[in-house]
Amino acid sequence: MKRLVQTFHDRFGILPPEGMLPTGPLRPFDGAAMLVGSEVAHAHGVALAQAEIGPFLRSAPEGYLLVGFWGHGVQSHAFYYVRVDAHSRVYFRLPHGGVYMDNERAAERIRVFLTRYFAIEPQLRAQTTSFVAVDAMGEARYRLVGKDGTTVELDHSLLVDAAFEERFAPLLPSP
Template sequence: MAKSCTNLKKLQEAFEIAFNIPFSTLVIPAVRVQKIGSESLLFGSAEAARHPMLVQGDIMTFDETSPAGYFLVGFWGHGVNSYAFYYSFDDGRNKICLRLPYGGVYMDNKIASQRIAGFLSAFFVFLNETRIRGASVVAIESMGLGRYRVLTAGGEKHDHKGSLLGQPRFKKALGLRWGRQRQSLQNGV
């Protein structure tokens, strides 16, 4: 868990109320986090505080521009409908940038909440499986646009372009057949 910060508990409570899943669903790296901005529930590492990547232009190039050690989590928005839940990190191996629409005036936030809860739950199971298998992941999901890449331990690239927010079936979208491989290994094939 990240080293505590004065209002991180408020973020945890807001997350659990908004999405009805435990905050522990998220992987929170063991880094010191600080509040970013005075009007938001946004927290991040020193790298994220120096340059928070919050707008579409920054996010779609996250895998090319984020520094290792970058971590950002929370709620932020501008205007009347560009509000989102953010979760981003670059651990030097994986580059994850999620900007999931939630909280805008013209959004159906009940439906958005359900989609986000399902997406995050499935995503972190998928991310854990990639780590176990020695693969690396680039996952960018931002306001209806998505781009994913898995590089397996054997050097195979699996790509998917398009949002997976509404249907978070990551292995299927990326053409990964890990379940079958595992079954084959169990059967001695």
């Protein structure tokens, strides 16, 4: 996992935000990609292509965690953060690393997105009964169910503006 943390820092200019990585070990997947995962992820398998996200979200078991970098071809490369727990299903496939991408701009967007997401996630856990957060190569689906029954649904990516507090305001305590 040290290699993943170093690569994350090298590409995005920050260490993984607090709450992103577990304190326990993650094991690398075989192959040239830099992907690590929980034992549950190794047993269940990976879902890396866009068409696999829906079936994955319906079937992935609790304890699933996959983090890292993977791509195919010259342009379809991404940073992955995929997690399933009792409260949430999160699938981030954020574009970065393709030959023709503006990778500096992509890195800045990912840095802001992940920093803001993991800063607000503790509030989301406290204020919701469940949430799904999918942001994958420009396509997205967010569905959050508040403890009072309020539901927030979005179907657009937050990678470019990362305005989580604004978008999820109906579920958050007033400042």
